[in-house]
Amino acid sequence: MIDYQSLYSQLHKVNLADWSDLPAQLEYVFNSGRYGDLPKWQQVLQNLPDLVTDDKKFDMDCITLGQASEVTVEQQRALEQQLRQLHPWRKGPFNLFGIHIDTEWHSDWKWQRVVPHLSPLQGRTVLDIGCGSGYHLWRMLGAGAEFVLGIDPSPLYVHQFYTIKHFAGDVNAHLLPVGVEQLPQSCKGFDSVFSMGVLYHRRSPIDHLLELQACLKPGGELVLETLIIDDAEGDVLVPEGRYAKMRNVWFIPGINLLQRWLQRTGYQNIRVVDVSVTSLEEQRSTDWMRFDSLKTFLDPQDSGKTIEGYPAPRRAVVIAESA
Secondary structure (H helix, E strand, O other), rough: OOHHHHOOOHHHOOOOOOOOOOOHHHHHHHHOOOOOHHHHHHHHHHHHEEEEEEOOEOOOOOOOOOOOOHHHHHHHHHHHHHHHHOOOOOOOOOEEEEEEOOOOOEEHHHHHHHHHHOOOOOEEEEEEOOOOHHHHHHHHHHOOEEEEEOOOOOOOHHHHHHHHHHHHOOOEEEEOOHOOOOOOOOOOOOEEEEEOOOOOHHHOOHHHHHHHHHHHHEEEEEEEEEEEEEEOOOOEOOOOOOOEEEEEOOOOOEEHHHHHHHHHOOEEEEEEEEEEEEEOEEEEEEEEOOOHHHHHHHOOOOOEOOOOOEOOOOEEEEEOOOH
């Protein structure tokens, strides 16, 4: 199992020192037998080579650790075979010793849309909810954050993250396989909280916004990125069945309603800083994510609609402050 001792020793920094049931939560995830591929992922992490590099770039679009010149052809080939055992790679990109992991999402594009509007992350404590394999955790660290914690219930993403961290060394970034509802209530310990691509997956968006505020220090910054509809299309879309082939999409609000939700849940200084349509270049199938992607989620006759006939994915970034 992943060694979380370093994280345990720092939970007091974010007012989570009393998270007494965290070890039991982790024990359940890693030993319950719920995930059939978990032994394979654990084996990959256990067998990673002890390659050392001083070349670590967390502040570039492609998270880069090491160069091809630092390893033999045989070492590079063996490492690539190990990395491919963690398919699918959805959030990135990454480059490890000359191996380019071309992920489904250009997560760097999302970061480029978000970062100009952030309060400086230098010295801040940051929580990223639903962080996937942790690409943005590395960007936060590269921007100077002091302590970065990601949470995502998928053990695959956790193993992808710790595979990258294996080569990054002793850095203050961590990822837990838990959901936001498993965090202790009202820790109010983080300077910044990110929720990107999560809100529309929650059955109660209002409760999610309250959960996010409970993690923020007074005056802390929320970065919310989510699907929206055009206000001309109505206040909120509640899909019948699937949206873009996703089962668990519950509510997609118009931007005005989204701001009202934030106001009603106690946020202030609410700013819509970006609205963009997801392109076929930003989300697509690759050799590192060989399943269906955005192209097959859209109407082949009208890319402005999903396969079900709903408006195609449009995303907004909203920044607000905790009261």
